[in-house]
Amino acid sequence: MSYLEESRRVIAASETHPGIARADAAVAIISEALSAGKPLLVCGNGGSASDAMHITGELVGRFLKERKALNCICLSSNPSVLTAWSNDYSFETVFSRQVEAYGQEGGVVLGISTSGNSANIVKAFETARALGMKTVALTGQGGGAMAAHSDVLIDVPSRSTPLIQQVHIVLYHYICEHVETATMGR
Template identity: 45%
Template structure:
């Protein structure tokens, strides 16, 4: 596969992202409301989506471009002691659920990232967060998988190729950070 072919697939997807604009803008409103209420963002994902979770949480806490106050965000993917102890003592399928039970509050917004929409540990954690009363968003690929019917809202990137979906997720995440830079003086 050539570089130009990969670039073409990337561009084709990005030309379709206007189809998720309304959902993305709604998510920005929910994030703003979460911060106004004193809540936090909780990100989680596996593999590349774990890295995206960590990356985006850092952008909210530290800064994106503007000098602004830190915004409360955590990634459930970063504490190796929790991840390994839980996976050893219990099971990896509940590694995020246990953290959700410990850290999630009703005023929080949870973002579960799963390109397939079928990651069992994300599904279980979303259910746990909903039981606590948090608002839950899933970021997935085109079909939304099981998460589409479980999460309160689903941002379904119109693509089935994992790498392209992840590229779109990071783009959306960066746009959300840019939007929070813009409104952070209001929250």
């Protein structure tokens, strides 16, 4: 099967997959937190770190509508924090340390991992829950280790990293659009 054929198959399967339907639940908890002035903290590794920055840019800046900035922080984008903490302590706790710094009860941590097994995101979710925050996971099929630590699991029905990433882009654009609309006039 060609890559484009497989891509079409995964996108079509995603349209009816239960994990994708949970995007509206993610919109609801993110919108509620942001409307209350609580933070949305976003993290990922590698390509998912770029996605975390993209989401943050859309919500701090604007997606489709002119509006006030939203309280969204990318935990994957500060090289000083990432390298200092990882060098002196552990890469496994690089996001949980930042959740400790920026998290607030009622806020949300959105973690992105195609495998769902990123130990540093699992630890961030554990810290978030200890602080009274909600967690949203954007993963591949099944959610991996992150599933057990997620209030909302949005899993793409594939195990192919590039195909999962393609659907993630569509999903987080959907989330950004609906969060933007829900938080207008707050």
